[in-house]
Amino acid sequence: MKIRYLMLHAYGMGGTIRTVVNQANAMAKAGHDVEIVSVVRRRTKPQFAIHQDVRVSALVDQRQGRQTDSLARKAWRRFRGKIVPRGEFAAEYFTERVEKAAMDYVSSLPDGILVTTRPALNLIAARRAPKNVVRVAQEHMNLTAYPDTIRHEIARHYGSFDAVAVLTRTNQLEYQEILPDTKIVQIPNAVHKVDQVRSTQQNPVVVAAGRLVPQKGFDLLVKAFAEVVADHPDWRLRIFGNGPREARLRAQIDELGVGDNIALMGRTDRLDDELAAASVYALSSRFEGLPMVMIEAMTHALAIVAFDCPTGPRDVLTDGVDGRLVPPRDVDGLAAALKEVVGDRRRRLEMGAAAAATARGYAPDVVMPMWENLFAELTRGDRVGSR
Structure with missing residues (x-):
């Protein structure tokens, strides 16, 4: 299977970045054709190890022209794009230029599976990705944590996804309530390994x-x-x-x-x-x-x-x-x-x-087959309208 993961900043740190990279690595190890696409790039090297068979690319290189946080917020207010709403936790990233780069990328895809990994990217994919691409939205946060502006857009647009993947059963019930006709699947994130050195419980x-x-x-x-x-x-x-x-x-x-x-x-x-x-x-x-x-x-x-x-x-x-x-x-x-x-x-x-x-x-060997089974099911054509 050809699987593309669209991330905001694959070169950065954070729990979502780590878990998506882990997933991409596992899919590559399983023999799939995997690519990570970073919307922006603000570092030279990724902070997490990426499997040698995973291709990595970036849409907007900001290593030479990164703005301070305050300037970025001002730029977003003046030059923000048309899709990403106020209230998205990373809204300041999505200037008109950045949002257009993401829209151009998803609309140009000819085939395969596109996995988007936060509300801003999910909304762009929902409105711009071609229907012949299998579209999967990942949600790494519970629905109630989002402001009304985001929840409104989720309810309005996520129905066009072939599947929305959430992390917990509680999340699944939340999303099913506002998206009753959409396939909502619960797949937890995997830790990088479970056989770790154990604490002796002696250090205070x-x-x-x-x-x-x-x-x-x-x-x-x-x-x-x-x-x-x-x-x-x-x-x-x-x-x-x-x-x-x-x-x-x-x-x-x-x-x-x-x-x-x-x-x-x-x-x-x-x-x-x-x-x-x-x-x-x-x-x-x-x-x-x-x-x-x-x-x-x-x-x-x-x-x-x-x-x-x-x-x-x-x-x-x-x-x-x-x-x-x-x-x-x-x-x-x-x-x-x-x-x-x-x-x-x-x-x-x-x-x-x-x-x-x-x-x-x-464990990866428990969680990753869930993703493989979902992708295989959607690729076979069991897509929107079933759960």
Whole structure:
């Protein structure tokens, strides 16, 4: 099969980029003709390893003329395209030039399977890709996380897709409600591997990871961990990632006087090693699609403490078995659950073992056949109108 993955920035970092690259790699290893097309290019080399048989190209090279974030936002307001609506989380990327490049690309495709990977690209494909191309929209975020402008466009245009792929059963029900005549399939993202070095649960370290943005709720986690430190002063929280909220988080840590216990570690290429050396993984997100770093932490047999945010944690975890689920944004509840887990090594070992077993359901050899079966089904002609 000829499979093209259209991504916003295949050369960047982030959970969606990593999972789509993993999927493309797996499809190439299975013998398929695979290409990754990046709408923009802002780095010379991809940040994630790409299989040698996967072709990579870019539509708009911005390495020499990248604008600052504030200038990009101003440019988008003045020169934004016609399809990508306000409210798309990456809307500032889609100037008229960028949007036109994406439209020209999808409209020129002669055949094969086109997989688009975020609402902006999905909407472009829904309105511009030829009918002889098998069109699959991937959604990496729950529907309720989007503003009304995006949900309106999804309801209006996603019905032209041959399939819409979502990450959880909860997501599937959401999309089926607004797209009753569209094929909505639930396929989780796969971790890169499940046979990982397991935590010994001996190091007094809690790990969290993600972009330093409001969605990830690290401000809530810092506040909760300050309560943990009062009872467990030997424990440390390490937050991996970078982003625009770094200065604000550092100020919060200083204000709470927990600089000796909480560290912003920046981005790392050795996250697996850091997870294996920790004992607990904390997820403090305000919303998610499917929290892949949490599942990767589970492959290392870490105990999990997570907000029961929409969506993902409850679709993966069984409260009290392989993790602890806490009401969304309940800082005191998060602190209490962390105290419970960090104070009981035997409990962490039990939870970690159960977490590793749960994570096996997200192994590449479990997930990738789901994609192959879907693509084969759609290529045979079982397309729009069946579920």
